[in-house]
Amino acid sequence: MENKTEIKLSNSDRLALDRTHLANERTLLAYVRTFIGMVSAGIAILKVFDFLWTKPIAFLFLGCSIPMLVVGIYRYVKTGNDLKKYLDPR
Numbered sequence: 001m002e003n004k005t006e007i008k009l010s011n012s013d014r015l016a017l018d019r020t021h022l023a024n025e026r027t028l029l030a031y032v033r034t035f036i037g038m039v040s041a042g043i044a045i046l047k048v049f050d051f052l053w054t055k056p057i058a059f060l061f062l063g064c065s066i067p068m069l070v071v072g073i074y075r076y077v078k079t080g081n082d083l084k085k086y087l088d089p090r
Contacts, residue, residue: 017083024079031072038065 009017042061045054 024076028072028076035065035069
C-alpha cells in the first residue's frame with residue numbers, strides 16, 4: 001500500500017479553492033467568447049462590406065482569433081495544474 005499524506009483543508013480553504021477553480025473556468029469561457037466574437041466579426045466584415053480596406057481588417061480578426069483561443073486554453077490548463085500542485089505538492 002502506498003503511504004499517501006493527505007492534506008486536511010479547512011472549509012474556508014476548500015471554498016477558496018472552489019472559487020479559484022470556478023474563476024478559472026469563467027476565464028476560459030471569456031476567451032472562448034472573445035474567439036467566437038472575433039471569428040464572427042471577421043466573417044461578417046468579409047460578407048457585408050466590399051471595400052478594398054475591409055479584407056485586411058477581416059483577416060486580422062480571423063488571424064488573431066486562433067491565438068486568442070490557444071492562449072485561453074493554455075492558461076486554463078496551466079492554472080488547473082497549479083491548483084493540483086497546491087493540493088498535492090509532491
